[in-house]
Amino acid sequence: MNKIFTHLLTGKDNQTHDIARWAWMGGFFLVAIAAMYQIYLNHPISLTEIAESLGIVSGAGAASVAGKQLSGAEPNVPPSN
Numbered sequence: 001m002n003k004i005f006t007h008l009l010t011g012k013d014n015q016t017h018d019i020a021r022w023a024w025m026g027g028f029f030l031v032a033i034a035a036m037y038q039i040y041l042n043h044p045i046s047l048t049e050i051a052e053s054l055g056i057v058s059g060a061g062a063a064s065v066a067g068k069q070l071s072g073a074e075p076n077v078p079p080s081n
Contacts, residue, residue: 020060
Protein backbone atom coordinates (compact mmCIF):
# COMPACT_ATOMS: atom_id res chain seq x y z
CA MET A 1 0.00 0.00 0.00
CA ASN A 2 2.89 2.35 0.79
CA LYS A 3 4.31 1.78 -2.72
CA ILE A 4 1.01 2.90 -4.25
CA PHE A 5 0.99 6.21 -2.36
CA THR A 6 4.70 6.72 -3.05
CA HIS A 7 4.06 6.25 -6.76
CA LEU A 8 1.05 8.61 -6.71
CA LEU A 9 2.67 11.41 -4.71
CA THR A 10 6.23 11.52 -6.06
CA GLY A 11 7.80 12.36 -9.39
CA LYS A 12 9.56 10.19 -11.95
CA ASP A 13 12.31 9.18 -9.56
CA ASN A 14 9.79 7.98 -6.92
CA GLN A 15 11.67 9.99 -4.27
CA THR A 16 10.93 13.67 -4.89
CA HIS A 17 7.55 14.65 -3.45
CA ASP A 18 5.34 16.81 -5.65
CA ILE A 19 3.26 19.58 -4.07
CA ALA A 20 0.69 19.51 -6.87
CA ARG A 21 0.07 15.78 -6.40
CA TRP A 22 -0.22 16.23 -2.63
CA ALA A 23 -2.71 19.07 -3.18
CA TRP A 24 -4.74 16.87 -5.53
CA MET A 25 -4.84 14.01 -3.02
CA GLY A 26 -5.72 16.34 -0.15
CA GLY A 27 -8.46 18.08 -2.13
CA PHE A 28 -9.95 14.78 -3.26
CA PHE A 29 -10.11 13.42 0.29
CA LEU A 30 -11.47 16.70 1.70
CA VAL A 31 -14.36 16.73 -0.77
CA ALA A 32 -15.12 13.05 -0.12
CA ILE A 33 -14.97 13.49 3.67
CA ALA A 34 -17.19 16.59 3.53
CA ALA A 35 -19.79 14.65 1.53
CA MET A 36 -19.71 11.71 3.95
CA TYR A 37 -19.98 14.06 6.95
CA GLN A 38 -23.06 15.73 5.47
CA ILE A 39 -24.65 12.37 4.79
CA TYR A 40 -23.83 11.17 8.32
CA LEU A 41 -25.56 14.23 9.83
CA ASN A 42 -28.62 13.66 7.59
CA HIS A 43 -28.16 16.99 5.85
CA PRO A 44 -29.34 17.23 2.28
CA ILE A 45 -26.37 17.29 -0.07
CA SER A 46 -26.10 18.76 -3.51
CA LEU A 47 -24.70 16.17 -5.87
CA THR A 48 -24.07 18.93 -8.39
CA GLU A 49 -21.80 20.80 -5.99
CA ILE A 50 -19.91 17.63 -5.04
CA ALA A 51 -19.48 16.70 -8.71
CA GLU A 52 -18.23 20.22 -9.50
CA SER A 53 -15.79 20.09 -6.59
CA LEU A 54 -14.42 16.71 -7.66
CA GLY A 55 -14.18 18.02 -11.23
CA ILE A 56 -12.15 21.02 -10.10
CA VAL A 57 -9.84 18.82 -8.03
CA SER A 58 -9.44 16.36 -10.92
CA GLY A 59 -8.75 19.22 -13.35
CA ALA A 60 -6.05 20.54 -11.03
CA GLY A 61 -4.53 17.07 -10.89
CA ALA A 62 -4.58 16.80 -14.67
CA ALA A 63 -2.93 20.21 -14.98
CA SER A 64 -0.14 19.11 -12.63
CA VAL A 65 0.42 15.95 -14.69
CA ALA A 66 0.49 18.03 -17.87
CA GLY A 67 3.07 20.31 -16.25
CA LYS A 68 5.22 17.28 -15.57
CA GLN A 69 5.60 16.73 -19.30
CA LEU A 70 7.60 19.94 -19.67
CA SER A 71 11.33 19.49 -19.97
CA GLY A 72 13.17 20.31 -16.77
CA ALA A 73 10.08 19.92 -14.58
CA GLU A 74 11.34 16.67 -13.06
CA PRO A 75 14.78 15.69 -11.78
CA ASN A 76 16.68 13.36 -14.06
CA VAL A 77 16.25 9.70 -13.30
CA PRO A 78 19.63 7.97 -13.03
CA PRO A 79 20.03 5.09 -15.50
CA SER A 80 19.55 1.65 -13.97
CA ASN A 81 22.46 -0.73 -14.17
